[in-house]
Amino acid sequence: xxxTAYLAFxxxxxxxxALELTARRITSTQATQVTVANPAFRRFQxxxxxxxxxxxxxxxxxxxxxxxxxxxxxxxxxxxAILYVCGLGSCVLFAPVAGWLAQVLxxxxxxxxxxxxYSVCCLTKLSRDYxxxxxxxxxxxxxxxxxxxxxxxWYVHCHVDVxxxxxxxxxxxxxxxxxxxxxxxxxxxxxANMFTEWLELGPVAPFLLAIPSLAACGWMVFSEWGAEExxxxxxxxxxxxxxxxxxxxxxxxxAQARFRRNCLEGLRCLLSDRRVMLLxxxxxxxxxxxxxxxxxxxxxxxxxxxxxxxxxxxxxxASMAGxxxxxxxxxxxYRLQPGHLLCLAVLLAFFSxxxxxxxxxxGQPRPKESLLAFxxxxxxxxxxxxxxxxxxxxxxxxxRRAGVLAWFRLPLHLLACLGLLALHGEVSGxxxxxxxxxxxxxxxxxxxxxxxxxxxxxxxxxLGRNDTDLRLEGTKGEGEI
Numbered sequence: 308x309x310x311t312a313y314l315a316f317x318x319x320x321x322x323x324x325a326l327e328l329t330a331r332r333i334t335s336t337q338a339t340q341v342t343v344a345n346p347a348f349r350r351f352q353x354x355x356x357x358x359x360x361x362x363x364x365x366x367x368x369x370x371x372x373x374x375x376x377x378x379x380x381x382x383x384x385x386x387x388a389i390l391y392v393c394g395l396g397s398c399v400l401f402a403p404v405a406g407w408l409a410q411v412l413x414x415x416x417x418x419x420x421x422x423x424x425y426s427v428c429c430l431t432k433l434s435r436d437y438x439x440x441x442x443x444x445x446x447x448x449x450x451x452x453x454x455x456x457x458x459x460x461w462y463v464h465c466h467v468d469v470x471x472x473x474x475x476x477x478x479x480x481x482x483x484x485x486x487x488x489x490x491x492x493x494x495x496x497x498x499a500n501m502f503t504e505w506l507e508l509g510p511v512a513p514f515l516l517a518i519p520s521l522a523a524c525g526w527m528v529f530s531e532w533g534a535e536e537x538x539x540x541x542x543x544x545x546x547x548x549x550x551x552x553x554x555x556x557x558x559x560x561x562a563q564a565r566f567r568r569n570c571l572e573g574l575r576c577l578l579s580d581r582r583v584m585l586l587x588x589x590x591x592x593x594x595x596x597x598x599x600x601x602x603x604x605x606x607x608x609x610x611x612x613x614x615x616x617x618x619x620x621x622x623x624x625a626s627m628a629g630x631x632x633x634x635x636x637x638x639x640x641y642r643l644q645p646g647h648l649l650c651l652a653v654l655l656a657f658f659s660x661x662x663x664x665x666x667x668x669x670g671q672p673r674p675k676e677s678l679l680a681f682x683x684x685x686x687x688x689x690x691x692x693x694x695x696x697x698x699x700x701x702x703x704x705x706x707r708r709a710g711v712l713a714w715f716r717l718p719l720h721l722l723a724c725l726g727l728l729a730l731h732g733e734v735s736g737x738x739x740x741x742x743x744x745x746x747x748x749x750x751x752x753x754x755x756x757x758x759x760x761x762x763x764x765x766x767x768x769x770l771g772r773n774d775t776d777l778r779l780e781g782t783k784g785e786g787e788i
Contacts, residue, residue: 309612371616372510
């Protein structure tokens with residue numbers, strides 16, 4: 308497996324480079340030429356990206372060796388499952404509140420809270436105490452919720468309300484962030500592997516390495532983003548709680564009222580439009596099994612001795628290849644619809660979990676086939692996320708999107724928690740992993756969930772067979788965004 312992991316990484320790196328060069332050659336850059344010519348926008352975009360990418364880098368560094376760290380501390384698989392459940396449970400609790408925190412504390416202050424909470428989360432990994440590690444998982448859930456909401460909220464607010472740039476330029480920035488995100492994920496696996504295995508610093512090293520990145524991110528949010536807020540104050544707009552005690556309760560009441568209104572409007576939109584309901588079902592089913600996959604890939608492969616950081620980079624490279632394939636498929640040359648690619652992604656995910664039910668048979672593990680299945684699953688993820696993002700943009704109104712997505716995440720995290728709890732019940736006292744059948748049963752359950760997601764995708768496009776909202780129009784720019 309050691310040699311297989313390195314060969315797979317080289318092959319995937321070559322594939323990603325070839326696909327990226329092909330995509331750049333056949334897709335138009337017309338959508339970004341207008342914004343590149345605006346120096347004020349380029350300066351603001353660079354300010355946001357260098358800060359946001361530091362936060363993403365710190366997040367990715369913690370991916371390859373989390374499970375390995377808990378095993379290094381001699382915890383059982385059933386105990387590790389509970390730690391993961393605590394992280395997911397905190398996401399369930401904090402995901403709806405994250406947007407409300409940005410309104411109460413201020414967007415920039417919420418980003419600073421992210422840097423502080425995630426740094427403390429990394430420091431808890433130095434402890435072998437189980438309850439300290441649970442606290443770390445809770446802080447990790449809070450940090451993840453803030454990462455996916457606070458930074459985007461600050462950027463959109465400053466883009467529109469402070470600088471008055473066209474709203475059509477917003478997807479250009481987040482498209483760049485997505486492109487960099489894949490590269491950061493691949494690089495994080497290599498760096499984590501270097502510090503953990505080549506330098507033999509142990510599985511806690513990547514977590515400590517993330518703290519300087521979070522500190523740099525926090526400093527940039529505090530200093531450079533503060534300069535952007537001075538522009539806002541000069542125009543009389545306020546981004547945060549007032550200092551006057553008399554005005555504070557009023558602000559808190561209005562923030563709570565906005566939060567409740569957004570949640571109610573999101574639920575109303577979800578229940579009134581069957582397309583939104585089906586799309587939410589697909590997202591809940593698909594993304595919940597990804598959380599289970601994040602837990603299971605290490606115990607499936609680690610007994611066979613692969614370098615986990617390199618395997619993580621392989622998985623992220625496969626996801627990058629899928630994302631580039633989506634850009635190629637939706638370009639003007641091929642004109643495939645995002646709905647078709649979403650169906651293909653779910654089908655690939657089903658096939659990968661179906662493979663895993665056989666490659667993880669107790670007493671007859673086939674790690675190479677398992678690695679191939681994991682790579683297919685990540686390729687499916689690369690196709691899935693841009694496809695579902697496109698469809699969300701078409702069927703969910705912009706002003707209700709935050710509320711609807713909050714309701715989407717609730718069943719998503721609950722399903723993942725139930726899956727991990729079920730796995731905890733199967734492996735408690737049996738050893739789990741390769742020794743027991745809990746892992747195989749969980750993969751079979753994931754395959755069944757993917758089959759249900761596939762039926763939901765088919766129902767969605769049967770319902771909207773002639774719905775222009777679900778189809779990609781003829782322009783190249785929309786396919787890229």
